[in-house]
Amino acid sequence: MKKLLTGNSAITYAVTMCRPQVISAYPITPQTTIVEDLSEVCSDGRLHAKFIRVESEHSAMACAAAACATGSRVFTATSSHGLAYMHEMLHWVSGSRLPVVMVNGNRALGAPWSIWCDHSDSLSQRDTGWIQLYCQSAQEALDTIIQAYRIAEELLLPVMILVDGFFLTHTSDTVDVPDQKAVDRFLPAYKARYKISADEPHTFNIMADTSLFISFKHEAQKAMEEAKKVAARVDREFKAHFGRGYGLLDKFRCQDAEVILFTMGTAASTAREVIGDYRQQGKKVGLCRLRMFRPSPVEEVTRLLGGVKKVAVLDRDNSLGAGGIVAQELKAALYGAARKPKIYEFIAGLGGKDITPETIREVIAKTLKQPNPGSHPVWMGVQA
Amino acid sequence: MKEARDLVNEFLDSGHGACPGCAMPVILRHVFHILGKDTVAAITAGCFGTISGIWPNSPIKLAAYNTPFASAAAAASGIRASLDMQGKTQTQVLAVAGDGGTFDIGIQALSGAAERNDDFIYVCYDNEAYMNTGIQRSSATPWGAWTTTTPPANLKNQPKKDIVQIMAAHRIPYVATASIAFPEDFSRKINKAKSLRGFKFIYAFSPCPVGWRFPSEQTIRLARLAVQTKIFPLYEVENGERFILNVEPEGQPVGEYLKSQGRFAYLREGDLERIQENVDREWKRLMTRMT
16 A cells, blocks of 8 residues: 655554564664654554663663564664664674664764764674665665565574665655565564574573684674575565565666766665766766675676776765775775776765765766776865 | 582583682572573673583573673563563573673663563672672772772772662562572572562672682681671562561671681771771661661
């Protein structure tokens, strides 16, 4: 059924239909309405789940992890400082191989304080062992949550779904909310393969000595490698069920493109329009939105960009002293490619600064015009 | 109370790595025994987390889940919720943490779970310092004690945090202090906690031969002395209101207790009297709360 929903409402619908049994969450802007609405659906019986009103994000994740380890499907959501506060637990969850699913409303990390969007919060958690899927619309967020449980539970790895704070969480859009029965067919009731149980007592997460620790990590790495195939397959199956699919990379007019704009999140929907304008002028410009950041879809990226002349990377984040994180990842992915494009790096939209059509027009114009990229990323919209 | 060696249902087996004379395995062995097989434990960093085996061997025969340092209570809340959703409301959930995981790094999660009145038993074994990392002061370290971070020139200069009053102020169904030198009282309290729903806090005194600097055969004697000197009163609090003294101490002076431990070897002239005064004052304050 089609509904007019904010991103956060669409997320709440999706979570409710996935039937988690335990939710523990702590409110933080811009994720707050997810917590409020889930508390509501757990209270009025629309969702049969325990909602634990924890006192912090660290406890939110510790609680969700332990509930998951005890055999329940779980959910939590956070943003920015909340995600940073969870950092230790994020490692713990992937190390424990728990299929926890979480939504993070992308928001800048202070200081100075900012409640507005950028990707520095989730990208600085890139090494915690979570699958990261970045969305550009409320519909995609809803669909990706349903997919995420399938991916997480098959691989025993946690999945983080990323949605741009305010741009996605708080704007309204028409969303096709699937039928509960259809979701149940796609995502059956949860049955944990391993769980803490008094009937079959084991000690979980006991110390691994120096000869074994590395092997546990290697097992998780193999599962992460597998995640690319699994996520692609789940996306195809989702399309067969619901008529919508997204791929690991979301490509727009890339077929004969000589220049490709490479970015994540809602900036891509703004870019689509600009790419259309350039195409009308006869410029061979395309767009690639990176949907799966972790694991890094190296093969797909190499296949798409290996033959392209120039790639403009628009990072909504910055690693101080190193540059945009998406650009770094892209360069690493392309290192082994036979033919490598020139990479033009742009930093934009930190702390919620609008990435307007003009911003993107300028990024593409600079890339088209300059024969070679500069030695440093170009910062867009910085006050002189 | 049976002799410890006669316990038939052992859930903390030999093979753990605790130091000789450590009170903590004795505490937990009895807690596990009383709670029984239908129990799931959340274990945090600290001495117990460290001594409980190396993969794939575990001396814990109960279902147990290790969680990072600050999160014993939060993990126990998650386990409880998950079990309840599976209809396993009769399964006991137990959180185990030391004084570091309880008084300090874990107090936020502890307070959160207590305020929610989540249904599990939280057992704190208090060895009065960060013993697992090698005897650094905690907020449970008593005034005048030596630790590696309160060296002789700078002994602990603050009183011990009153965790029992803090927990009682949450108005949870049950808070009790417990000592292995008083096993009947100890087991009665665990049984009582087991019979109640909601948040139960058991605060167990855990003498540490290595950190307190005393011979390992003195553990029970020091546990008893702490009670008899009124340093560690045995009492319980129901619903944050009903305070009950369980053992009337002999009221021995604190001198023997202090002199039996190397950590108090650096006390200066007048310090012993000061400690005695403090113990007497705290006792008097506690007695005014008794029902």
